[in-house]
Amino acid sequence: MQIQLGKSRFGCVSGRRRKAQSLTPEQFIQHQRPISSMTNRWFLLSALTAILSMFAIGWLVLSRRVAYFTLERRLRIEVDGVPVEGEILGNRFSAIVTRRDAGKKHSYQLFYEGDVDFTGDMGSVSDCHQWVAPHFPFLLQTRTYPPCERIPEDELGLRRWPLMARGRSMQFVTKDHSTISIIKP
Secondary structure (H helix, E strand, O other), rough: OEEEEEEEOOOOOEEEEEEEOOOOOHHHHHHHHHHHHHHHHHHHHHHHHHHHHHHHHHHHHOOOOOEEEEOOOOOOOOOOOEOOOEEEOOOEEEEEEEEEEOOOOEEEEEEEEEOOOOOEEEEEEEEEOOOOOOOOOEEOOOOOOOOOOOOOOHHHHOOOEEEEEEEOEEEEOOOOEEEEEEEOO
């Protein structure tokens, strides 16, 4: 006999004697779930979720509904000839340039035209205004993201902001008349 403490119907603990139930080994095995089967279920669920996510992203990219930018580690940014903190996220058609120097965090989107004309014009630049690109190694691009759009105030005086090729660098001039250069090694 074994003494087991249990609660009475009034919530008080009572000490009643109850006969301990014993299970046969076969009954014990039937009531147990192996840990490995639970682990396998979680693993299979995780793998299935990852595979479905990869197929969804692959379909979006191949159908050209989503593009992506990747971090360009070899390029560096200079403002008026002085190196600054920042990064360039790029793909074949455009890039996001983000300067992260103290007090001047700002992003610009560059659009490549695919050729360079005789003046060195190789594309255009759009100001991202209040939006600053997150510090990630890649960034998805949709029709509305990143939110770098041309607005009428940007085009006062210039029809567009040109992106110019200068030797081994690309350059553009911002609204505050500073020259940003993206330098290739």
